[in-house]
Amino acid sequence: xxxxxxxxxxxxxxxxxxxxxxGTALIYIDxxxxxxxxxxxxxxxxxxxxxxxxxxxxIVATADHNTPTQHWEAGITDxxxxxxxxxxxxxxxxxxxxxxxxxKDKHQGIVHVIGPEHGATLPxxxxxxxxxxxxxxxxxxxxxxxxxxxxxxxxxxxxxxVQAKSKTMLVRVDGKVGNGVxxxxxxxxxxxxxxxxxxxxxxxxxxxxAIRALTMEGRMTVCNMAIEAGAxxxxxxxxxxxxxxLQGRSFAPKGDQWESAVxxxxxxxxxxxxxxxQIVVLDAAAIEPQVTxxxxxxxxxxxxxxxxxxxxxADPVKREGVARALQYxxxxxxxxxxxxxxxxxxxxxxxxxxxxxxxxxxxxVKGRSIASSVKLALVVPGSGLVKRxxxxxxxxxxxxxxxxxxRQPGCSMCLAMNDDRLEPGERCASTSNRNxxxxxGAGGRTHLVSPAMAAAAAIAGRFVDVREIN
Amino acid sequence: MEKFEKHEGxxxxxxxxxxxxxxxxxxxxLKSIKRSGFGPNAFDEWRYLDHGEPGxxxxxxxxxxxxxxxxxxxxxASILLxxxxxxxxxxxxxxxxxxxxxxxxxxxxxxxxxxxxxxxYKNGVLPIVLPKAEIDALFGLxxxxxxxxxxxxxxxxxxxxxxxxxxxxxxxxFRKESLVNGWDEIGLTLRHAEKIxxxxxxxxxxxxxxxx
Numbered sequence: 001x002x003x004x005x006x007x008x009x010x011x012x013x014x015x016x017x018x019x020x021x022x023g024t025a026l027i028y029i030d031x032x033x034x035x036x037x038x039x040x041x042x043x044x045x046x047x048x049x050x051x052x053x054x055x056x057x058x059i060v061a062t063a064d065h066n067t068p069t070q071h072w073e074a075g076i077t078d079x080x081x082x083x084x085x086x087x088x089x090x091x092x093x094x095x096x097x098x099x100x101x102x103x104k105d106k107h108q109g110i111v112h113v114i115g116p117e118h119g120a121t122l123p124x125x126x127x128x129x130x131x132x133x134x135x136x137x138x139x140x141x142x143x144x145x146x147x148x149x150x151x152x153x154x155x156x157x158x159x160x161x162v163q164a165k166s167k168t169m170l171v172r173v174d175g176k177v178g179n180g181v182x183x184x185x186x187x188x189x190x191x192x193x194x195x196x197x198x199x200x201x202x203x204x205x206x207x208x209x210a211i212r213a214l215t216m217e218g219r220m221t222v223c224n225m226a227i228e229a230g231a232x233x234x235x236x237x238x239x240x241x242x243x244x245x246l247q248g249r250s251f252a253p254k255g256d257q258w259e260s261a262v263x264x265x266x267x268x269x270x271x272x273x274x275x276x277x278q279i280v281v282l283d284a285a286a287i288e289p290q291v292t293x294x295x296x297x298x299x300x301x302x303x304x305x306x307x308x309x310x311x312x313x314a315d316p317v318k319r320e321g322v323a324r325a326l327q328y329x330x331x332x333x334x335x336x337x338x339x340x341x342x343x344x345x346x347x348x349x350x351x352x353x354x355x356x357x358x359x360x361x362x363x364x365v366k367g368r369s370i371a372s373s374v375k376l377a378l379v380v381p382g383s384g385l386v387k388r389x390x391x392x393x394x395x396x397x398x399x400x401x402x403x404x405x406x407r408q409p410g411c412s413m414c415l416a417m418n419d420d421r422l423e424p425g426e427r428c429a430s431t432s433n434r435n436x437x438x439x440x441g442a443g444g445r446t447h448l449v450s451p452a453m454a455a456a457a458a459i460a461g462r463f464v465d466v467r468e469i470n
Numbered sequence: 471m472e473k474f475e476k477h478e479g480x481x482x483x484x485x486x487x488x489x490x491x492x493x494x495x496x497x498x499x500l501k502s503i504k505r506s507g508f509g510p511n512a513f514d515e516w517r518y519l520d521h522g523e524p525g526x527x528x529x530x531x532x533x534x535x536x537x538x539x540x541x542x543x544x545x546x547a548s549i550l551l552x553x554x555x556x557x558x559x560x561x562x563x564x565x566x567x568x569x570x571x572x573x574x575x576x577x578x579x580x581x582x583x584x585x586x587x588x589x590x591y592k593n594g595v596l597p598i599v600l601p602k603a604e605i606d607a608l609f610g611l612x613x614x615x616x617x618x619x620x621x622x623x624x625x626x627x628x629x630x631x632x633x634x635x636x637x638x639x640x641x642x643x644f645r646k647e648s649l650v651n652g653w654d655e656i657g658l659t660l661r662h663a664e665k666i667x668x669x670x671x672x673x674x675x676x677x678x679x680x681x682x
Contacts, residue, residue: 017669018662022643026662028669030680038562040503049656055670057681066501080501080524087503125680132561132585146585148563149505150592150655158659160666164642196488197555197581230555232584253679261679296488317553321487415560417497434559436492438515 004271006168007237008203011143011268015126017160027163029155030125031142033111034061034097036088037417038130042153043091054159056096060120063088063103064110065417069380069407072104081418095156098251101384109383109409112136112350116220117385119249123238123265128155133350133433135226138235139219140242141268143203145232166233167201167277170270172208175284180467182360183218184352184431184450186210186282187225188290192300194280199231202278205270206236210284216245217354224351225433228297237269291337291463292435292448294325299435301337303453303465309333328437329445330425337463340447344428345370345377345404345458346440347451349414352431353382355389357451361431362395364455364466370403371461377404378420380412404458416441429457472594473652477575478621479548482539483612489552490559491586495568498523508564509571513539549620551608552579556597557586566590576622578629580605591645594652596622598629598639624650 005013018026039061046053053059066081068074076082085103092100099120101108107118112133115121127137127144130152137144151161173186191198204226211219219236226234236242243262246252253261288302299322301308310323310333326333331340347353347361358381370377379399381387387409390396396406413420414432422428422444431454432439435446449457456466499511501524510528515521517540519532533540539547550569556579557565566589569577576596590597600608611631612618621630624646629637648655659666674681 018665020644024642024644026659026666028666028673037500041505041563044503049654051656054666078501084501084503122680124677130561130563132559134561146561148561148566148585148589148592150563150589154656154659157656158663158666159670160659160662162644162655162659196558197583200555200581200584227559227585230558230583251682253682257679257682261677264677296490317485317487320485324486415492415497417500434490434492436490436559438496439492442496442515442521 004273006270006274006276007141007205007235007268008166008168011124012165014124015143024162024164026160027126029128029159029161030058031060031120031127032058032155033115033127033129033134034059035065035111035129035131036063036084037065038149039091039152040084040087041149042156043095045153046156051157053095053156057098058159059097060099060115061088061092061097062101062108062111062114065411065415067103067410068418069410069412069420072408076103106384109386110350110353110411112224113353113382113386116140116216117249117383119246119252122246122252122261123242123268128161132227133224135232135234136220136224136350138223138226138233139216141235141238141265143233143235146227166203169199169202169204169231169278169280170276171204171206171280171282173206173210173282173284174208175210176213177210177284177287180452181287181289182450182452183214183221185287185290186284187222188292188297188300188448189287190282191225191229191297192290193282194229196228196296196298197230199226199229202231204229204231204234206234211236212239215356216241217356220354221351225297228433238265289450289453289466291453293329293331293337294322295328295435295437296325297433297435297448299325303337303463305337307331307333307335307337339462341373341427341462342429342447342457343375343426344422345374345454346413346428346430346432347378347454348380348382348412349432350382351433352451353380353386355386357431358386358390358395361451361455362398364452364469365402365404365459366398368402368459370458373461374458377458378407378413379404380407381409383409413440415439429454429463471652471654474575474594474596474624474649476621476623477548479575479619480544480546481549481551481608481612481618481620482544482547483551483609484538485553485609487554488558489556491557491562491565492559494557494565495562496522500562500564505567506571508568512568512572513537543616546573548573548575549622550574550577551605551612552577553605554580556582558583561585563589563592566593566595570595578605578608591649592655594649596624596649598622600629600637600639604637
């Protein structure tokens with residue numbers, strides 16, 4: 001009898017091309033997602049070394065980080081951004097790809113949204129991209145992680161990466177979340193519990209009844225932020241929800257191939273007796289809607305909580321970090337989260353820009369208006385497909401009637417590489433993934449929340465418990 | 471890649487936890503399609519008092535006197551002393567490119583974020599993990615001994631203080647060998663090209679749907 005394996009070990013073993021004596025291995029890469037920011041130097045390096053791409057049909061590419069979310073007819077007005085996007089156009093034209101969704105294409109969108117929605121992310125794959133939120137694709141029982149540009153070049157040239165095996169962590173979320181509590185709240189609560197370095201060196205498998213109960217979009221939200229818990233990879237085992245989601249998508253297998261793939265996919269679960277290096281258990285019923293108050297995703301609490309004081313922390317480095325965060329955020333210790341007023345709202349990003357996210361936000365917004373103190377409330381769909389679906393359902397009209405801007409797809413104000421950004425001192429309720437200093441614009445102050453909580457904050461002009469207004 | 475064997479240099483301290491790659495090199499500088507020139511914009515929001523954009527003449531921008539790396543005593547430093555989870559966040563390799571362009575050859579800290587850690591090796595920058603007690607001591611020495619320098623001996627896997635105290639550190643054998651020899655990792659992998667092809671053919675037979 002073979003030893004019980006975790007899902008991570010199954011995925012790892014299935015991709016080892018060559019194992020070194022020191023435990024590192026050459027791992028085969030099935031899917032390579034490419035965007036404009038982290039790829040130009042890799043394509044250039046490949047060319048300078050006189051190397052050819054190994055398997056261009058593994059590439060799915062799009063322009064998302066730099067692209068504007070309005071006035072598309074004017075093109076990309078920032079010359080430096082335009083050059084980067086045009087460089088991607090030229091590189092993909094030369095090299096080829098399974099699919100390329102350039103700027104203005106009707107399928108263009110955030111790389112981590114378009115991969116899954118086209119069925120280009122399939123269970124059992126290794127998926128890499130020069131972007132840390134590649135962990136998103138782990139929702140499909142993929143070994144998916146972000147890489148740097150040197151590794152982008154390595155994958156282009158060899159279809160492989162040299163990897164060291166991670167330790168394994170099971171995060172089990174037991175029970176059932178309450179109404180108004182979402183995948184975003186689960187993952188923020190986890191990060192609050194284990195910290196932003198808690199998953200460092202680990203591959204996290206998310207399991208338990210509350211994870212099983214999530215849709216694929218919810219699972220993508222959870223896996224997306226595994227990196228914010230310090231883990232390069234986070235994933236969920238295959239179940240019927242996974243298979244149902246994939247059926248009929250454009251790059252998903254068809255006919256006999258579908259049957260053969262599905263029977264393989266059903267093996268992509270951790271064996272019952274498999275051993276994990278660490279197990280973390282969360283009680284779903286105890287999770288409240290979460291709001292971050294600091295400059296690291298671990299600086300988070302429930303909506304009914306309040307901002308801590310530096311002296312609450314025993315470790316001097318942590319105390320200093322909290323003091324610095326409060327100063328940057330312009331918050332006093334003991335301020336109730338519900339008293340924090342906001343200037344802007346951002347609903348979007350690879351964490352929360354899918355159709356279910358927009359539906360959840362629209363449900364809160366419907367028939368209401370954004371507070372007069374809110375200067376700008378943006379909804380940026382994750383892709384052209386999400387945008388058209390939302391428009392077919394009338395969600396755009398709900399948002400616009402309430403005073404939101406309805407924009408074109410892209411990364412937008414998650415990282416503010418385009419014109420969508422916070423001005424110094426502005427405070428934002430954001431459905432994105434990082435509240436770092438300056439992340440949404442120099443001097444900007446970010447509070448991470450779920451789409452429903454962002455919508456509720458837009459209406460109230462401050463953070464409120466979405467369960468109390470619905 | 472530049473070889474890394476023995477390195478001796480001035481140490482600069484950055485006493486903060488969770489320094490993210492957005493802080494190391496802000497997003498507006500990622501629009502470049504080059505690998506070099508990021509040094510003047512490393513830690514841009516902390517280093518300067520004004521807001522930086524690509525194309526500015528950084529030599530005339532107002533410097534933040536409170537930012538530790540601006541202090542005269544740390545100019546020319548090639549070893550950066552850091553705390554916990556350094557390099558967290560975005561996978562941007564522009565972060566190690568910027569640090570390297572600033573002259574840093576090694577980083578010493580309690581822990582590093584995985585992707586950043588990996589990216590450092592690809593650029594001949596050595597990230598060294600040491601126990602908290604050693605790091606605390608090094609922060610003290612750096613602050614109270616002006617001109618504090620360290621020697622890093624990679625083949626021997628030692629950080630050597632001027633007082634002779636030797637601190638051993640761990641490193642994966644493959645990474646060590648690559649750095650010491652300045653190997654081109656892609657070239658190394660391509661030595662296995664035949665094996666990669668065989669693996670790929672087998673995978674096509676077993677899981678044709680992956681190659682549709």
